[in-house]
Amino acid sequence: MDVERMDGRTVAVFGGSSGVGLAVAKGMARLGARTIVISRSVTNGQRAVDTIHTHGRGSGLVESIVGDPSTRTGAELLATALTERTDRLDALVSTAGSIGETGRTAAGVPRVFATNYLVHFQLLRSVLPMLDRTPGSRALMVGVAPALVKRIRNVRLDGVDPNASAAALMTQAVAWKLLLARHLADIRPEGPTVNVFHPGLIRSNLLATQSLPLRLVGSISNMFAKERCTVVEHLASSRSLAGISGRMVDDHGREVALPAIVTAENATAVWTTSERMAR
């Protein structure tokens, strides 16, 4: 995969305090980008910055911003905080995610869906003006393994079933990310490119607070996991990818065939529903 230096470019990593996001933030800093870790917690954000410094940050400035885009107001505050720090945003890499969350948000959305889709939508929508102002900018959202994408069939486009299983909600979240990327690619061909990536197996805390068997799975997975997310280094930096949008790529940078539900019409429907759900 083609990777270029990113000196002079600025990247914000939402979810950059852990797992995929931390691996991405390390990579961006190593390539020389000014790297802004977004976390809901001052402590987590600062810990990530310290970790990146310890592991050789390259020449890029590394800093953190605290914010929570789970509400429209929170997303707008975060966008304002970013604007106050930087006048350019070359890439937004959105990696926040969870599994096993239960309950609903104040707006009645199942938390697992809110964390794995809605926060990404809210943040991306809020920072679009910044991305628009930066020529060649990119938005990248974390996805799942291509084998799981292949299995996506019909998902609801008009809302979320609060009684759906966690697995169904996770599947819907991925499908909606693909549809969000497709919609922005369709309606804003001159705007930032928007793509979804599979990071590969990356060292993670995703299962750290789950049941003992799942924690064991997490520990074993971490023994084989990588600490670098090379596909994002490629997608964020390579000038050869300018203009490529609305796609999904795997951890080797190969394009993944999108499920049949990813059509322009469905993408518009999901944008409209997301707007309605985002409060």
Ligand SMILES: NC(=O)c1ccc[n+]([C@@H]2O[C@H](COP(=O)([O-])OP(=O)(O)OC[C@H]3O[C@@H](n4cnc5c(N)ncnc54)[C@H](OP(=O)(O)O)[C@@H]3O)[C@@H](O)[C@H]2O)c1
């Ligand atoms: N790790 C892998 O190998 C892998 C592979 C494929 C796909 N993925 C996907 O990547 C996503 C992240 O996984 P990970 O391994 O990076 O997990 P992780 O190590 O647990 O990190 C999760 C990150 O998301 C943030 N976060 C969690 N809940 C949030 C919420 N409600 N709102 C905003 N931010 C929230 C956390 O930030 P703060 O708590 O600091 O705010 C943290 O930085 C998941 O959707 C996962 O399915 C991971």
